[in-house]
Amino acid sequence: MVSLDEAVIARLESGGHKFEILIDPEAAQEFRESGEIDWDDALATEGVWSDSTKGDRASDDAMQETFGTLVLEAVCTAILERGDIQLTAAQRKELVERRHKQLVAHIAASAMNPQTGTPHPPQRIENALAEAKFMVDPLESLERQVERAVKALRPLLPISFEKMRVAVRIPAQHVGRCYGEMKALATITKEEYQPDGSWIAVLELAAGAHGDLLDRLGSLTHGTAEVKQL
Numbered sequence: 001m002v003s004l005d006e007a008v009i010a011r012l013e014s015g016g017h018k019f020e021i022l023i024d025p026e027a028a029q030e031f032r033e034s035g036e037i038d039w040d041d042a043l044a045t046e047g048v049w050s051d052s053t054k055g056d057r058a059s060d061d062a063m064q065e066t067f068g069t070l071v072l073e074a075v076c077t078a079i080l081e082r083g084d085i086q087l088t089a090a091q092r093k094e095l096v097e098r099r100h101k102q103l104v105a106h107i108a109a110s111a112m113n114p115q116t117g118t119p120h121p122p123q124r125i126e127n128a129l130a131e132a133k134f135m136v137d138p139l140e141s142l143e144r145q146v147e148r149a150v151k152a153l154r155p156l157l158p159i160s161f162e163k164m165r166v167a168v169r170i171p172a173q174h175v176g177r178c179y180g181e182m183k184a185l186a187t188i189t190k191e192e193y194q195p196d197g198s199w200i201a202v203l204e205l206a207a208g209a210h211g212d213l214l215d216r217l218g219s220l221t222h223g224t225a226e227v228k229q230l
Helices: 025-034 060-067 072-082 089-110 122-131 142-153 172-185 207-221
Strands: 008-014 017-023 049-051 084-086 164-170 187-193 199-205 226-229
Touching: 008 025, 008 072, 017 025, 017 060, 017 072, 025 072, 025 089, 060 072, 089 122, 089 142, 089 207, 122 142, 164 172, 164 207, 172 199, 172 207, 199 207, 207 226
Parallel strands: none
Antiparallel strands: 008 017, 008 084, 017 049, 164 199, 164 226, 187 199
């Protein structure tokens, strides 16, 4: 259970009633992102309040009228889904910084410059977001935020989420240790073993994963793998 000092208020007003719960801001963010939450860890106090500052509990009649249930998890879920989360300035700053890093990392890993077929470096994305005056919402889902960010970036950067295609050839003695790595980093669209035991394949992957692919193959095969962008 989160401490009261770390908790924030999630509040919903409906039908003349006010409902509040005290919740871990990180758990609330995760819920907005994935729909998943561990209520035992997320809530600072059990129960629903009409005014948590005064210590006034929400009445059963008001909850039944508004939510159609008195089950705590169902009521808390509705409050998080439909209500507002009251973050302190420090909490908002911390969550915004974390979400900003996630946003930049996601775009850098998934997008590319269609003019060159190469990924945009994270710093270039950060600079463009700053130029676009993009505002990060710490409680908006990452998926929706990426959509907004890309729309803001398009006037400033050539950007595409199309996949890259590369051909690889791995010597026979390294195929075993490389195959799993290739499946983790890319989709194998074609593959074939050669008479000498070497493995050739066509891979489809996000532009941002290209550097990881080169690094892993270089390390695992001691520089003997061949990679060619198609």
